[in-house]
Amino acid sequence: GAGVSQSPSNKVTEKGKDVELRCDPISGHTALYWYRQSLGQGLEFLIYFQGNSAPDKSGLPSDRFSAERTGGSVSTLTIQRTQQEDSAVYLCASSSNRATETQYFGPGTRLLVL
Amino acid sequence: LAKTTQPISMDSYEGQEVNITCSHNNIATNDYITWYQQFPSQGPRFIIQGYKTKVTNEVASLFIPADRKSSTLSLPRVSLSDTAVYYCLGKLVRTYKYIFGTGTRLKVLA
Known part of the structure; x- marks a missing residue:
């Protein structure tokens, strides 16, 4: 079956513009996660969804970042008024439920803010 | 402050066993x-997961002591294609947040 897919694969934008990053989880997976990986750096947790609900949004780096999930499937990570420090790879993962917690990752979206 | 640390890098030769510990x-x-x-x-690729003691699958073993303050990934007989960065991942206690280890860059030499 299909794995986690993300779009776009690459995004170049100008400072101050808004961007939307999309994640399609594995079919039937109820949990969805967003992470960020800056160039040459480790993986930073952003947010977790169980169904359409995100119980804790404090991992988002600033109020310019928001995320939503609809229909228990697709999720969108939105960055408003992008800054150069937002340049990174944004990774999405999904898992079947909280009991197993095996997260399967997508290929990521590479965001470059000029 | 939650910390999940790993050795920055490791070198090994083909055919050797490699152990990477995450604290x-x-x-x-x-x-x-x-x-x-x-x-x-590429995105991270799942290797193995465990809850306690020892777990083994076709590619690796995972050792987790009773206090769960660390875990050790064991890769038997590494090959050149195992050259990669390895991360541990866990959920922070009493939160809905997850934390990756700092990552270990493994280089396998011929």
């Missing part, structure tokens, strides 16, 4: 610890 002081006691492999420009 974590604040991982939830009721959740799995998972290890991932990451190649350049």
